[in-house]
Amino acid sequence: MKYDFETTHKRFHTGAFKWEQMTRAGVQDTEDIIPFSVADMEFVTPPEIVEALKRELDSSVMGYADTTPEYLDAVCSWMKTRRNWDARPEWILNTHGVVDAFFEAVRAFTREGDGIILMTPVYYPMYTAVTSTGRILLDNPLINTGTCYEIDFDDLERKASDPRAKMLILCSPHNPVGRVWTRDELTRVGNICMKHNVLVVSDEIHFDLIMPGHVHTVYASICEEFAQNCLVLTAPSKTFNIAGLQTSNVFIPNPELRSQYLTALKLRNPQPKCNILGYRACEAAYRFCGEWLDECLSVIDGNRRVITDFMSREFPQVKVYDLEGTYLLWLDMNGLGIGYKELERVNREEARLFFDEGYVFGSQGEGFERWNIACPARYIHGALGRMKEAYTKYIR
């Protein structure tokens, strides 16, 4: 390996959200606990990004920033080389994050009382984007086959034909179930949405985090008709561990939708802009960090394999769902028979492990854990040892 995926920095008491969250959750003596929760990586930032930021700090004034033609070219070239998508620079608007971007889409394109479809269980802020803005949740539960999750197309058709339905927020790849939707699946989704005039907001923040053997299709790349009826939300943040720089790229190929979205953005902030370091980091990532990413994906895939093998050997009652994309492994722990609240306690207090509890993604997630495996392999080995010791006491 050319890059270092073993070195870690102390993040506790440094304002790192993932680590501070444990204290806020009431976990005592957090020094020895390992968090596998919030979706950022424990790996150090790629050196090419660090160098680009140092150059910026050495040479520039930290004034207001805007995108440059070079920045936009780096973003579009990345889309072309990694996802074979011919995106155009003028389609791109920037937001401070993808969560901001889908909240803004809800405000821009729907009104109170309108229905928004979510495929659940799903990334929890999507629920908030619907319910906190007075929109109606049209729940389209995924089908759990026991080994993977599938879209319930009949139910989607029913929900999309509800006269209130105005928008689908698609999570692609899907957090937390780890699916990379195939081109066929996305085409079926798109056809239903076109038929019922439902706008697609495709959150593709995990589009770079695709495991071997799977292919991510950008929703807007499927056909012109879909491109004209969607927003594609992306960011380099998950991929290169730069979420703290809060720079996202929102692609809106349809000029009318783009203008409507920009008007909505400007209502809250008359001059929407991101910060200069975020732009520089994104440009450096997309120009120079392809090799880093390929190595990173192989480390994540190795971690996945270690956990899967361990569970089938030691705790075959635990179902580990296939990780097609993201670095968030989805495990059904119900077979342990511990009870989901008790399992949360056992993990935190006895095993000293902190996961994102499955129930925060919806009631279908009760008894599941979402395990962020973007960390050095030694964290994974350490966690498995602790699990074995802690769980064995509770299993008859």
Ligand SMILES: Cc1ncc(COP(=O)(O)O)c(C=O)c1O
């Ligand atoms: C599907 C999805 N969207 C958005 C985000 C967060 O986006 P941001 O930090 O850019 O607001 C996450 C983080 O885990 C996510 O999984």
